[in-house]
Amino acid sequence: MVRESEIRAGEVAVEAPAATDAGLVFIGRIRTPWTSRLETPRQGRLDGPVCRLEIFEPWVAALQGIELYPSLEVIYWLHMSRRDLVLQSPKNDGAVRGTFSLRTPVRPNPLGTSMVNLVGVEGATVLVRGLDCLDGTPLVDLKPDRCKFTPLAPPQKGDYQVGD
Ligand code: SAM
Numbered sequence: 020m021v022r023e024s025e026i027r028a029g030e031v032a033v034e035a036p037a038a039t040d041a042g043l044v045f046i047g048r049i050r051t052p053w054t055s056r057l058e059t060p061r062q063g064r065l066d067g068p069v070c071r072l073e074i075f076e077p078w079v080a081a082l083q084g085i086e087l088y089p090s091l092e093v094i095y096w097l098h099m100s101r102r103d104l105v106l107q108s109p110k111n112d113g114a115v116r117g118t119f120s121l122r123t124p125v126r127p128n129p130l131g132t133s134m135v136n137l138v139g140v141e142g143a144t145v146l147v148r149g150l151d152c153l154d155g156t157p158l159v160d161l162k163p164d165r166c167k168f169t170p171l172a173p174p175q176k177g178d179y180q181v182g183d
Contacts, residue, residue, distance in 0.1 A: 021056050022111075022125065024101050029115040031106040035127060038102060046081075047074040047158035049095060054154050056099065062122075063133045063149040070135075072145040072158055079143045089137050090164035091147065096157040097129035130159065 026032060050071035053059040060067065072093065074082060085091070104125050106115040118126050135149035145161070 021059070021061070023056065026104075027108040027111045028113040029106065029108050030104055031115070032101075032103045033105050035103040043096065043159060045075070045096065045157040045159065046078045046161070047072055049073075049093075049150065049152055049154070049156040049158050051150055051152060051154045051156070053152070056124075056153065059153055060151045063135065063151040065136050065149045067148050067150065069138050069146050069148055070150045072147060072161065074143045074145065074158070076143075082140060082143075082145065085145065085161070085163070086137070086140050088163040090166075091135050091137055091145075092162045092164060093133050093135050093147065093150065093158070094160040094162070095131045095133075095152055096159050097124035097131045097152065098157055099153060100124040100126070100129040102127050102129060131156075134164065 050073060051059075052068050052070075102125070105118055107118055107121060107123055107125060108115050109121060109123065124131060131152060133150050133152075135147035138146035138148060140146070
């Protein structure tokens with residue numbers, strides 16, 4: 020069951036440090052058909068509706084080349100989430116799990132990620148399918164599908180050093 024902000028049986032909130040959203044720069048805004056968390060899909064579907072990533076200046080030039088990647092990773096800030104639960108009851112049945120064992124939007128730093136399919140690029144707007152966020156959700160980053168960057172050969176001894 021999707022939550023608004025209530026605490027359920029068995030859940031535990033902590034006194035979280037004041038949120039500062041340290042140093043994040045939102046690069047755009049996501050436009051979706053969903054205006055309520057109660058109707059937003061729990062995870063995006065690649066046959067879901069086309070959503071729009073509206074990129075802000077000065078980041079529009081950073082879209083160059085993105086059309087080469089049919090599959091993209093979208094990283095966004097689930098801005099309407101509470102951020103103080105350490106134990107949560109996803110089914111609201113009293114059974115709880117730790118926040119880091121869940122993909123819940125309720126987390127200390129409410130980052131969401133989705134793998135989406137690129138539909139097209141129209142100037143400063145990227146059209147995609149596969150999202151699961153509210154209309155107006157702040158956009159943090161866009162990356163090509165990581166599989167396209169998997170090293171071809173396994174790393175050799177000495178390839179990496181501590182701190183790389
Ligand atoms: N796919 C992402 C992930 O796995 O990291 C997010 C998954 S999260 C379970 C998706 C849910 O977050 C939606 O069903 C909705 O209830 C909630 N949600 C979506 N956009 C949100 C926003 N901007 N602020 C707070 N909650 C949001």
